[in-house]
Amino acid sequence: MPLPTPDAQGDQITHTTDTDQAETGHLLGAADIRRIADLAGIHPTKRLGQNFVIDPGTVRRIVRLAEVGANDPVLEVGPGLGSLTLGLLEAGNKVTAVEIDPALATRLPETIADFMPDAQDRLTVINRDALTLSADSQADLAAAGSLTLVANLPYNVATPIILTLLERFPNLNRFLVMVQKEVADRLVASPGSKVYGAPSLKLAWYGRAESAGRIGRNVFWPAPNVDSALVSFTRATAPSTSPEAVESQRKEVFALVDAAFGQRRKTLHAALKGLVPPEAFTEAGIDPTRRGETMRVEEFAALARACRETEE
Structure with a gap:
């Protein structure tokens, strides 16, 4: 029985049988x-947020x-025992898997050798914390052209990982x-939402994020105590200013x-107060009696620019 296709409202993705496992591989x-x-x-x-996907149907849905x-x-990031890794390799992708757990990083190539030996040359395993990755330390990733992140992220550090990778790898265009x-x-989240906050705005700085569906708890081992969901993202077109100028603006x-x-x-x-002079609000056309949760990232950018211009 195939999985239902999630729509913009985020339909539930639940456990499926393994019948479609025979379509292309194991x-x-x-x-x-x-x-x-x-x-x-x-x-x-x-501690490491480890919940392994046990449903091939869910893996293939994510890959599609x-x-x-x-x-x-x-x-x-966080390949674990290799469920999603095998799905990505099955689709013909070249996968760089970053795993913080030494035991899992050591085991992953063995699993690929056992279940998909022809794909071994398309897998690179890096045993390190994803938060320590950089374009300098991972030159191959930085030079890979357009890079896509596809991952079942550890729940406890998901947002820092996403924002760190987007900052350090300008070629990370989608996830x-x-x-x-x-x-x-x-x-x-959008401005005005109860859950709209700093993560929403910071991700919006880089591009557009959308909900891509929900995931049921029963596709994991061990089953988590919370529901899961998929988020898709596309990076905005790079501005014409220099990378150094863009980074300076981002920090502001x-x-x-x-x-x-x-x-x-x-x-x-x-x-x-103390960061933004009154005249900067006027210059940016922003009412200072508003609250942060009503602001779009473009308005914060306009306010930062106004601050910079008032100081010059």
């Missing part, structure tokens, strides 16, 4: 996951929604990630965003 089911974990002596930990072409470079539903709601905007939401219930005038 992906990992529940029995495979538990067997591999037992053989490797691996036990999922809450990611819309990555064959031989295109894909970055996967489709699975995160805790509450995190997904914040990432795609993010500083205002952090200050505005550090005191969420205060007006902009109160929350940004």
